[in-house]
Amino acid sequence: MKITLSALFSWRLHAVVLVLACLAEWIGIAKFDIGIGTMVLLPLLYAFVFATFFNPNIVSITKNVVGGAGNRVAAQWILIFLMPFIAKFAVGIGPKIHDIIAAGPSLLLQEIGNVATVLFAMPVAVLVFGMGREAIGATHSIAREPNIALIADRFGLKTPEGIGVMGVYVMGTLFGAIYFSIMPAIIASWNVFDVRALAMGCGVGSGSMMGACSAALTEILPEHKDDIVAFAASSNLLTYATGLFVSIFIALPFAQWLYRVLTKHRKHAAVQANDEFVSLSDNEEVVLSLGQTLIALVFAGVMMLVVNWVGTGTSPAESFLGMLILLVCCVIGVLIKNVVKLGVPSIAWVSVVAICFALPAMPMADNVIAATDKLGxxxxxxxxxxxxxxxxxRAEVNLFKKSGIKIAIIALLTFTGTYVGSVVIADWFL
Incomplete structure (x- = not known):
């Protein structure tokens, strides 16, 4: 559905976000030794948790704070704010382009490691939880939008496979970025894998998950920050191009085969999947026009300057040029997306533009890098x-209540599998 500018720029929604984001940055980063590694708690975790207390679908007494319209348009603002973040990451690819090309085989082949989602999650889904064919949809990938499209085309979303993929999708939407801000840092603290492999594993095809993952790694391994940024962004960009094909020709057939093997060892047939898993009818998609998107990007840039000031101590005046460069990359990327009808997401085009801005051959590359370095x-x-x-x-809240702990555990296992599998493959070929 379309949205008005007044609803899109609800002052209550953005005031709440600005205050919570600044509070989270003021609290800062916390690190804990938990025995199996080092857990890193990032400001993004605090911001998410704080915000849930102002969500009218979770805490009903706060319904007048952001209102129903604010709740609906908030999802669009996630993508708007991710664009400059992705541009910042992509700028880091430029100076490392020769290293990335040298690591080409690892970058290309690590995508195959995503098949580990099936190995990690399918046995638990089938043998422990007794899931039926919904296990195929739930475990063949981390279940982002291209994977949902694949399952919808192959089976339909009202089938058990469709129910499974939607369950993991919702869990990823709710907790994916949070989990990816914790799990990779623990693995990195083991000092087993090459830092480049750890970074490549972050490229799962989700901007928020990739960002949380790589941000956590830079806190554990700050001396490798530039490598982490470059390889994570490159891997994520390649995943947009190769991830769906890996799912079609490798992951999904493997999930179907392993499901057949595992069900032979089960005495009783699985319970039919619950249709409540796909009860998402109250989700109305908000569609922004091109003009609204461009205005929103400028608005987001201003808010980000304030949050960056709190988080890094760099004033908006000092970081203004860097933000302007990122916004230019975003605007060009959005315009390309609207002109070139290839189904490529905006953030992929934003990445390509930002990479080009920072390539060593470009005369302004050094200035671009210096300016954007003012932004954390x-x-x-x-x-x-x-x-x-x-x-x-509300639909996602209901789904989480009804699906219980089973689908949450399966989702976490698929997230772990895709990361660990990709890291192992990448490390093998480095």
């Missing part, structure tokens, strides 16, 4: 997670 990584993603907390719909 974490402050750019923290507001997006605050919007994510406010964007949780």
């Amino acid at each position: 990584l974490l402050p750019l993603i923290t507001p997006a997670l605050a919007y994510a907390g406010l964007a949780i719909s």
